[in-house]
Amino acid sequence: MPKLIIDDIPVEVGNGVSVLEAAQSVGIPIPHFCWHPALGKAGACRVCAVKMLDGPVKGLQMSCMLPAQDGMVVSTTDEEAMAMRRHVIEWLMINHPHDCPVCDEGGECQLQDFTIAGGHGLRRYTGRKRTHINQYLGPYIEHEMNRCIQCYRCARFYQEFAGGTDFGVMGSAGRVYFGRFEEGQLASPFSGNLADICPTGVFTDKTARFRARYWDYDMAPSVCPHCSLGCNTTPAARYRELLKTMGRKNDAINGWFICDKGRFSNAIVNDPNRPRHPLVDCRKVDWDEAMDALLPRIAEIGELYDPGSLAIVGSPHLSMEAAVLLPVLASCAAAGSLCYFMDEHEAERTRASVSYLSEGRAASMADVRAADLIAVVGCDLMEEGPMMALAIRQAWRNGARVYVVANEPNSPLEREGAGLPFDYSSVSTLDDVPLLEAQKPVIISSSSSFSPWNREAVENLPTSAPAAIPHASPFFNGKHKMVCLLNGPNAFGTALLSGMHDAISFSEAVTKGKVKGVIAVEADIPPELLHGIPVVAALDWRNTGVTRAARIFLPTTAWVEMDGTYINNEGRAQRFRKVMNPGLPIKGLDPAGHPPRVHSATPPGGDPRPAWQVVAKVIERLGGDRIVEPFSGEWEKLREIDAEASGILICRKKQ
Ligand code: FES
16 A cells, blocks of 8 residues: 655555545545546646656656555645646647637536646637537537547547447547547447546537536436436436436446436426326316315225225336335225236346345446456346446456357347447357356346246246346356346335235236226336226326326426435435426427416426325325325335435345
């Protein structure tokens, strides 16, 4: 453990840590552009200069390139180091267009910050600037090459970190160009990270272009709801419109990055056609009237049919706060069926996977990145969890062997094989994977892809074996960890609840013929299952077939409009915070651009409430207790989760 002195502060760091990181660890910032914690060093920008006063290395040095060593005495404020940084920044800025007032990066620009911090504030160069032609890179990323300072972060991320091949760096004489060989949409499913990783405004989020400055945004720590991995995000909103989503660091899960699916799916929140008012028989009403109408409709089902003909149907998309209240609602409404999953097989597989993972074998994405052997079994990575593919790539880059078990000619992995960002060996069964040779093997499977070839294998397993792992028993050597990609951001939590409360799938409930009415809570019920069954009430924030069929509709908030909790596929409970108030985006209110001239306690379209609060209100109206805190009993531990921390594992972890 090297011990050194930086600006008179003694520092002790781990082996291999750079002087730049050592300085950061004690709160001393050193300007840097090309160095990034996820990408490492490149030595390209030369702006991180420090003066080595004593020890094994002397003189001006690039702090990102130099490993901390015993006895080093470092000065970041030495006049020679400061002059070097000032001159380098001046030189980097020579061709920069100085267009901060019209640049989307303005206010969140590392180049702005370090230019000022580096001491360069006066432009002396009077010559012509070198200019470039920008490229169309698709609908998501804006390109402005003149702002480039050649730090190479974009090319290093895109090619090395993410495995993209259609973007890179080209050069001719004194011109260096970062882009595609020819214009066209970026092919990588991780291309949006260019906007986060570029330290200046070469790559910006086109979907939020010219809409706000950094200080205008409403932001809060959040969790991506678009798959089960639980990647951490920072959504940014303004004027009740979700404008953009950025990656947020969580070392246990997504690291620094997110996929494009999670980044560019904001339109559904802003949809002007999103249902935002309580409705009774398609008539706009207030909350009280909707609640008044709901109670007799629930009673009516019990009177017309057998007791227990009502089904309470939730989904793995529900926050944990709402999901834990559904059993209480089912009890108060005397419902005969409680459902969290639509399909019987998916419910079984998810419960079996969660039960197995809960025994301490769940791998985090950090475990995947550190694995030395990975077997991918029967899942469509790019569809079910793209960031898992990126995690596998990092393991592969570090020398891990990757096997894809796909003996079905038309399996998703066979189809997309060339699109996976890592090389792999294709094998027919898990028996062909040398799991026992590895020290840190991880098996990655899925609860939703369940093709006939592994169905047979699973059905032949003893009932105690994990259903998600075909041919699993020979490999239970205690070393391997398991990932199961689930279907929904809170599939893990709803599977646990499903087991605790003897919930059944909605398809099973319908098959039994007892369901004569449904209360759907953010549930996507397929039309074929709803045939002839009235939707007594639907709680949702989206416009779906179920909400359109509902006799009573109660609008709920999207994840960015409330505080909530999801449990990801590893069993990690994470809190997400409210980013914005619900309401029609001001931009979409009126073609003339002015909000309606009416007085109201809520903004236009501001009726939606968090699903758990609506469920709690219905419970209270049905005679149940007043609920002010959804987590009680064994779920009380979820109350204290810090949204800025890395979440808490709700099941034990086996070492
Ligand atoms: Fe050290 Fe760029 S950050 S050379």
